[in-house]
Amino acid sequence: MKRQYDMLVIGGGPGGALAAKTVAEKGLSVxxxxxxxxxxxxxxxxxxxxxxxxxxxxxxxxKWIATEIERAELVAPDDFxxxxxxxxxxxxxxxxLDRKVFDRELVWKAAEAGAETYVKARATAPIMKNGxxxxxxxxxxxxxxxxxxxxxxxxxxxESKFSKWAGIDTTVPLREIETCAQYLMTGIDIDxxxxxxxxxxEVAPAGYVWIFPKGEGLANVGIGIGGGKSGxxxxxxxxxxxxxxxxxxxxxxxxxxxxxxxxCKPLSCTVADNMLIVGDAARLSDPITGGGxxxxxxxxxxxxxxxxxxLEMGDTSKAALMPYDAEWRVSKMGKxxxxxxxxxxxxxxxxxxxxxxxxxxxxxxxxxxxxTLTLITELIKANPSLLLELKHLRSFL
Amino acid sequence: xxxxxxxxxxxxxxxxxxxxxxxxxxxxxxxxVDHTCINCGICEKVCPLGALEVVKE
Ligand SMILES: Cc1cc2nc3c(=O)[nH]c(=O)nc-3n(C[C@H](O)[C@H](O)[C@H](O)COP(=O)(O)OP(=O)(O)OC[C@H]3O[C@@H](n4cnc5c(N)ncnc54)[C@H](O)[C@@H]3O)c2cc1C
Ligand code: SF4
Ligand code: SF4
Numbered sequence: 496m497k498r499q500y501d502m503l504v505i506g507g508g509p510g511g512a513l514a515a516k517t518v519a520e521k522g523l524s525v526x527x528x529x530x531x532x533x534x535x536x537x538x539x540x541x542x543x544x545x546x547x548x549x550x551x552x553x554x555x556x557x558k559w560i561a562t563e564i565e566r567a568e569l570v571a572p573d574d575f576x577x578x579x580x581x582x583x584x585x586x587x588x589x590x591x592l593d594r595k596v597f598d599r600e601l602v603w604k605a606a607e608a609g610a611e612t613y614v615k616a617r618a619t620a621p622i623m624k625n626g627x628x629x630x631x632x633x634x635x636x637x638x639x640x641x642x643x644x645x646x647x648x649x650x651x652x653x654e655s656k657f658s659k660w661a662g663i664d665t666t667v668p669l670r671e672i673e674t675c676a677q678y679l680m681t682g683i684d685i686d687x688x689x690x691x692x693x694x695x696x697e698v699a700p701a702g703y704v705w706i707f708p709k710g711e712g713l714a715n716v717g718i719g720i721g722g723g724k725s726g727x728x729x730x731x732x733x734x735x736x737x738x739x740x741x742x743x744x745x746x747x748x749x750x751x752x753x754x755x756x757x758x759c760k761p762l763s764c765t766v767a768d769n770m771l772i773v774g775d776a777a778r779l780s781d782p783i784t785g786g787g788x789x790x791x792x793x794x795x796x797x798x799x800x801x802x803x804x805x806l807e808m809g810d811t812s813k814a815a816l817m818p819y820d821a822e823w824r825v826s827k828m829g830k831x832x833x834x835x836x837x838x839x840x841x842x843x844x845x846x847x848x849x850x851x852x853x854x855x856x857x858x859x860x861x862x863x864x865x866x867t868l869t870l871i872t873e874l875i876k877a878n879p880s881l882l883l884e885l886k887h888l889r890s891f892l
Numbered sequence: 893x894x895x896x897x898x899x900x901x902x903x904x905x906x907x908x909x910x911x912x913x914x915x916x917x918x919x920x921x922x923x924x925v926d927h928t929c930i931n932c933g934i935c936e937k938v939c940p941l942g943a944l945e946v947v948k949e
Contacts, residue, residue, distance in 0.1 A: 654905025667909045731940035755906025
């Protein structure tokens, strides 16, 4: 590890990897530190991503694609299900990834572009100079390094502490975190090309159960429930065990995954002097789906591009980095986050009767792409009364 | 006092993100709590596995 870099990236998830790769490709010096010994493990993800979103970054590769998804179903509390299919039946709309391989590939690409990468290397404090971040203290293999950087990117995920240490409050409110548990299950009777989403206050209060196939008879079966609904005897794992017992009593569990997904509003500001915050660390996962892989990659790349421009200008102040914050907010992703936050606030309060009525209203929806916008628009068309509750949403639709 | 059941913890970091005091930290697969903990119990609620308990002294 050197004493000084143009950029220091904290965290080797999709956000950090894209940031490091983008800067390295410009020929600048970049150091990426990841506190875990192996990139991408343990996995904390259901591994689903829309096709359009992924291909924005790299061509799909069978190495890290477990399954191609062709349709989805939304299952009501009373077990009635609505089918979501692309207009062209049989074409894939999304993928279930193998994130252990995917995340490693992204970091490998960053390394190949010239980034220095360090694993089991943890940032333990920012280096502050004149009230601004100027690098970080890194601990690796019992050694302590002081690493100076002109710009630091906090890509440290849901358990992000770096921004907090630098004085930015990133605390997720209890009712705005989804607390999750997931089993990778084998020997279960599923449609290997279809993702399923189960709604209901009995099944998953303020959340949902998902089945994301990874092959024949193999799937991520998981749940997220609202943090406010979690407690002794009714935790995410308790609900998951109940679901699995009812649906897949013969299935075998070959992996346990736990995690938290923020469904709050993004941080009110994602830059500071010499620092940018990306991905989950900036609380950028989707409030409805919980999806954050694309959002992390998109903001990681954008933050790096902004930083490169700032470095070239010789000014990495908060004002000079602000274009990053402004741009993601008006992007397709930023608008989706704002809209889906408002929709989520309505949906988490719906009774099971209401959820049943909504799912029953349409038997099948044709989708161009797997977007929550199409789904919401169709649901509102079939349930005009929803518009009353979503009045303030009209401007988004 | 916060008791961390490391035999139950799945080191996911959900608790770290909701702690208002920043008292928790995940060192790879090893969750730690420091003296700034105020025993508010928020982390105890959120844990998907039930690895945390606030112990009344
Ligand atoms: C149960 C579950 C299911 C999900 N399902 C989906 C899904 O189907 N589709 C989807 O798109 N998204 C999903 N997500 C969200 C998705 O996993 C995240 O949004 C995504 O991983 C965010 O990427 P990131 O790079 O911001 O953070 P992460 O991938 O979390 O990476 C952050 C990295 O930083 C490291 N780090 C943290 N602190 C330090 C430090 N101090 N020093 C060094 N390194 C540090 C961590 O070890 C970690 O490797 C799911 C999340 C969960 C919990
Ligand atoms: S939320 Fe529970 S399982 Fe996750 S890190 Fe905290 S104590 Fe461990
Ligand atoms: S009890 Fe409260 S202050 Fe203590 S670690 Fe848990 S959330 Fe933080």
